[in-house]
Structure formats: structure tokens, C-alpha cells
Amino acid sequence: MKTKTKEITPTPGINKTGRTRLAAIFRWPLLLTLLILPQMVQAQWTATVGAQTDDKGIQALAFLPNEIWIHAGDRITWTWQADETHTVTFLRAGQVRPDFHVGCPGFSSDPAIFDGSTCVTTPEMGKGQTFTVIFPTAGNFKLVCLIHANMDGRIHVLPASEPLPHTQAFYDEQAASRSDELLSDGQKMKPQEVPNSPLGVTAGIAEITGTAGGTETIAAVRFSHENIRIHAGQTVEWDAQGPLHPHTITFGPEPVDLMNPSPDVTVDQDGARHAIIASTADRVHHSGVSRTARAATVAPWRDTFSRHFPEPRNLPLHLRPA
Numbered sequence: 333m334k335t336k337t338k339e340i341t342p343t344p345g346i347n348k349t350g351r352t353r354l355a356a357i358f359r360w361p362l363l364l365t366l367l368i369l370p371q372m373v374q375a376q377w378t379a380t381v382g383a384q385t386d387d388k389g390i391q392a393l394a395f396l397p398n399e400i401w402i403h404a405g406d407r408i409t410w411t412w413q414a415d416e417t418h419t420v421t422f423l424r425a426g427q428v429r430p431d432f433h434v435g436c437p438g439f440s441s442d443p444a445i446f447d448g449s450t451c452v453t454t455p456e457m458g459k460g461q462t463f464t465v466i467f468p469t470a471g472n473f474k475l476v477c478l479i480h481a482n483m484d485g486r487i488h489v490l491p492a493s494e495p496l497p498h499t500q501a502f503y504d505e506q507a508a509s510r511s512d513e514l515l516s517d518g519q520k521m522k523p524q525e526v527p528n529s530p531l532g533v534t535a536g537i538a539e540i541t542g543t544a545g546g547t548e549t550i551a552a553v554r555f556s557h558e559n560i561r562i563h564a565g566q567t568v569e570w571d572a573q574g575p576l577h578p579h580t581i582t583f584g585p586e587p588v589d590l591m592n593p594s595p596d597v598t599v600d601q602d603g604a605r606h607a608i609i610a611s612t613a614d615r616v617h618h619s620g621v622s623r624t625a626r627a628a629t630v631a632p633w634r635d636t637f638s639r640h641f642p643e644p645r646n647l648p649l650h651l652r653p654a
């Protein structure tokens with residue numbers, strides 16, 4: 333029986349040599365992709381900024397977690413968890429810490445890329461906001477908040493060939509437990525007596541703590557007395573006991589300018605600011621928000637403010653976290 337051999341017609345334009353060449357052309361990019369792929373897979377990590385109690389009275393000024401190991405090319409997305417505002421900032425080596433209103437100068441777009449050569453920062457951001465930074469090169473980078481001097485962390489960016497010590501689940505667990513720890517420590521903080529002042533009110537307390545990854549601050553953003561009954565003519569003294577978390581003492585509506593005291597505020601011989609409230613219509617405002625106060629990060633910052641009340645009144649008092 334005669335078998336009919338089917339002739340294979342070569343594809344027009346491609347002879348045997350051509351086909352081999354074509355296969356080689358396709359094989360090389362495939363090989364190249366396989367080699368490069370592990371380095372190009374960018375892992376997405378998540379972390380949080382700040383934490384607070386339900387009543388917002390205790391604020392953890394911290395990056396949670398504050399130490400993360402990733403691979404070059406990976407990205408981290410931070411989510412803000414508290415109403416107190418913070419920044420996510422990476423400065424250039426040797427860069428002087430800028431004012432948070434000024435930024436790098438300027439503010440980075442989201443996502444930002446940080447390799448150590450150019451400053452990256454967000455503006456001040458609050459609860460629910462997110463920001464992503466991509467780290468293309470290996471190195472150890474310091475993460476800071478421009479608003480709170482004692483709030484920082486470390487990002488260790490390893491070459492793709494090196495193994496990472498932890499998983500995302502580990503960091504999630506660490507962030508949650510550290511947040512609980514800081515907030516419960518904050519609830520236990522007790523105000524110190526206001527020196528030489530029987531009618532003293534503490535305007536916020538704070539403690540700086542930390543881990544190997546960086547410093548954290550726990551702050552109670554409340555007055556020590558919610559109500560204080562005095563006689564007309566008596567003076568009340570407010571004492572800020574947070575080393576880096578200044579507050580304003582305000583009677584009346586919140587002023588637009590938080591940075592400068594109202595014109596009726598005078599300064600006593602011992603440096604305490606002083607005002608006299610004669611009527612419920614008085615709108616006096618002492619600002620603890622000053623650049624000088626913010627810059628004093630090493631020495632504990634303390635400020636006092638006295639008010640003299642010549643008339644019996646019920647006056648609303650507001651505390652605004654800086």
C-alpha cells in the first residue's frame with residue numbers, strides 16, 4: 333500500500349534557518365524575563381501612622397510598626413489612623429529638618445519614590461488618608477514626622493537576593509499590639525502638680541518612649557480638670573506638661589491664627605502669659621503653638637499661662653491639640 337507522504341510546506345518567508353533564528357529571538361527575552369522577574373516583583377507592604385483612644389484623648393504619636401524590612405523595588409503604603417495630624421517624611425542625608433508647613437520644600441506626589449537622594453514628604457495628613465513610597469535602592473532609611481520631633485522609624489531596604497526577616501502578618505500584629513500598649517500606657521499617665529499654683533490645670537501630658545526602630549510619643553490631649561470652680565478675682569494657671577506637644581488655651585471661638593496670642597495677652601515677670609477675662613464675650617487666646625516650642629525637642633518644653641477672673645461667670649474653655 334502506498335502511503336502518501338504529506339509534504340510540509342514551509343511558511344512563506346521562513347526557511348529552517350529562519351525558524352531557528354526566530355525561536356532564538358523569542359527564547360532570549362523569555363530567559364531574560366525569568367532572570368529579572370524576581371527583582372521586578374514589587375511587594376506591597378502596609379503600615380499605619382498614629383493611633384488614638386475612642387474619645388481621641390490619648391494619642392500615640394508613632395509609626396506602627398516603626399521598623400520594616402523590605403526588598404529594593406518594594407513599596408509601603410501608610411494609612412493614618414488618628415485625628416491628630418502627622419507627616420510621612422524621608423529627608424536627604426544631612427538635610428536640616430524643615431518646618432512641616434514648608435515641606436522638602438514642597439510636598440511629594442503619591443506614590444513617591446525615595447532612594448536617599450531627594451527628600452520625600454507628605455503635607456500634614458489625618459485619619460483615613462494614605463500615602464505610598466517606593467524604595468528602588470537598598471539602604472537604611474529614617475522615617476520621620478515633621479510635626480512631632482520624637483516620632484520616627486527605620487526602613488531597611490535589602491537587595492532582592494537577601495531574605496526578609498518578617499511577613500506582613502507579623503507587622504500587622506506588631507502594629508496592633510504596640511498601639512494597644514502605647515494607648516494603655518497613656519491612660520495611666522498622671523499629671524504633675526502645677527508648681528506654686530493651687531488653682532493649676534494641666535494642659536496635656538506626654539511621655540517619650542521608643543524601640544530599636546525609633547522614638548514614639550504618647551500624649552494625653554486633655555485638661556486635667558474638665559470643670560474648675562473659682563471665686564471671682566482668682567487666677568487659674570494652665571501648665572503644659574507635654575515635652576513636645578504644645579496646646580492652645582482659648583476662651584471663645586477658635587481663632588484663625590493659632591500661631592500668635594491675642595493682643596490682650598501680656599507676659600508676667602516669670603515668663604507666663606497672662607490675660608484678664610471680664611466677660612463671657614471676651615475672646616482671649618494664648619497660643620502654645622510656636623516654632624520655638626516645636627524646635628525645643630531635647631530640653632522638655634514647659635509653658636504656663638494664667639488667667640484672672642474678676643467677675644463670676646461660666647466660661648467655655650477649649651483645648652485644641654496642636
Ligand SMILES: [Cu+2]
Binds near residue numbers: 479483
Ligand atoms: Cu506626628
